[in-house]
Amino acid sequence: MKKGILLVNLGTPDSPSVPDVRKYLDEFLMDARVLDINPVGRALLVKSVIVPFRGPKSAKLYKEIWSEKGSPLLYYSLRQKELLQQRLGDGYQVELAMRYQSPSIETALANLRSGLVESIRVIPMFPQYASASSGSVLEKVMKLVSEWLTIPQISFVNSFHDLAPMIDTFAENALKYQPETYDHVLFSFHGLPERQLAKSDYSARHCLKSADCCDALTNENKFCYSAQSYDTARLIAQKLGLNRDRYTVCFQSRLGNDPWVKPYTSEVLAELAKKGVKRLLVLCPAFVADCLETVYEVSVEYRDEFRHLGGEEVQLVESLNDHPTWIEGLAALAKG
Ligand SMILES: C=CC1=C(C)c2cc3[nH]c(cc4nc(cc5[nH]c(cc1n2)c(C)c5CCC(=O)O)C(CCC(=O)O)=C4C)c(C)c3C=C
Numbered sequence: 001m002k003k004g005i006l007l008v009n010l011g012t013p014d015s016p017s018v019p020d021v022r023k024y025l026d027e028f029l030m031d032a033r034v035l036d037i038n039p040v041g042r043a044l045l046v047k048s049v050i051v052p053f054r055g056p057k058s059a060k061l062y063k064e065i066w067s068e069k070g071s072p073l074l075y076y077s078l079r080q081k082e083l084l085q086q087r088l089g090d091g092y093q094v095e096l097a098m099r100y101q102s103p104s105i106e107t108a109l110a111n112l113r114s115g116l117v118e119s120i121r122v123i124p125m126f127p128q129y130a131s132a133s134s135g136s137v138l139e140k141v142m143k144l145v146s147e148w149l150t151i152p153q154i155s156f157v158n159s160f161h162d163l164a165p166m167i168d169t170f171a172e173n174a175l176k177y178q179p180e181t182y183d184h185v186l187f188s189f190h191g192l193p194e195r196q197l198a199k200s201d202y203s204a205r206h207c208l209k210s211a212d213c214c215d216a217l218t219n220e221n222k223f224c225y226s227a228q229s230y231d232t233a234r235l236i237a238q239k240l241g242l243n244r245d246r247y248t249v250c251f252q253s254r255l256g257n258d259p260w261v262k263p264y265t266s267e268v269l270a271e272l273a274k275k276g277v278k279r280l281l282v283l284c285p286a287f288v289a290d291c292l293e294t295v296y297e298v299s300v301e302y303r304d305e306f307r308h309l310g311g312e313e314v315q316l317v318e319s320l321n322d323h324p325t326w327i328e329g330l331a332a333l334a335k336g
């Protein structure tokens with residue numbers, strides 16, 4: 001009998017064409033955990049503003065990162081699935097799904113069911129927990145499996161922000177660039193609306209109640225996306241031997257006008273350029289694979305922004321991708 005492992009990443013368009021990018025954005029942003037506003041407002045905003053206007057702009061960006069292997073996010077996710085299957089061997093059946101678009105969670109779960117697996121372990125591929133990412137994956141899987149007549153033993157990974165092989169891989173990748181030769185190091189995480197942080201705080205006492213609420217991980221904020229992000233950065237910095245004044249944690253990819261978790265990467269770039277910082281090394285430890293948000297937003301957009309402000313270099317550290325130490329980390333998560 002085999003154990004089933006379901007890896008789920010965010011998703012990417014089927015192609016960089018405008019209709020495929022619109023279809024992707026529509027599915028993604030209609031998710032109530034991503035755009036957590038009233039359903040009528042969400043449908044109006046997504047279908048009449050974001051999808052029509054952002055679709056063509058995002059399609060242009062996706063064209064820039066698309067290669068003969070397709071979208072980097074899907075390519076590396078498939079590699080991770082293949083390498084994890086090899087690492088775990090015949091006692092396991094590993095499936096990959098994307099929360100939005102393809103391969104779908106429905107198909108991956110159907111494959112596990114027809115493989116007659118004895119159990120399913122779901123691994124959302126997001127190191128830090130957020131309702132908009134891991135929460136959405138877990139909700140979708142629970143909804144689908146709840147319709148089965150025979151529900152197998154099922155377990156979920158909530159987050160793995162401090163997983164040692166993940167920290168080691170980011171550190172190892174960064175060391176190749178000799179961090180000591182850079183003026184400063186940025187840990188740029190995917191952003192999140194502040195509203196979502198506050199709503200997710202079941203203690204109602206912690207998140208955003210003070211300026212430094214997320215700086216340390218406590219029992220009250222242990223599932224907080226921002227607090228977990230700071231902790232990931234601290235652990236990688238420790239491995240790199242970076243003092244606290246040598247690095248900054250910041251949040252990228254803001255969408256819309258609502259306040260998102262601060263500091264924004266763009267504003268940090270401006271402050272650093274003003275101080276005369278010229279060379280920046282950037283890690284993006286919210287992502288387990290390179291994707292639009294790393295290879296384009298950081299390597300092209302933030303680099304151009306920084307140069308325009310007087311800076312010289314923005315060097316992205318590659319993501320975990322198909323690094324063997326990371327595959328060991330995935331195997332540890334799969335075994336529980
Ligand atoms: C790291 C986990 C992620 C969280 C949390 C997250 C929240 C979040 N994202 C948006 C809006 C967009 N994100 C987009 C791309 C994108 N986001 C993540 C991960 C998280 N998002 C990844 C891995 C990617 C890249 C996908 C790829 O194909 O390479 C996009 C699409 C690109 C664009 O048009 O800019 C949008 C839109 C929101 C609103 C949100 C939280 C509420």
Ligand SMILES: [Fe+2]
Pocket residue numbers: 190253
């Ligand atoms: Fe996103």
Ligand SMILES: [Fe+2]
Pocket residue numbers: 197206207208213214221224225226227
């Ligand atoms: Fe917090």
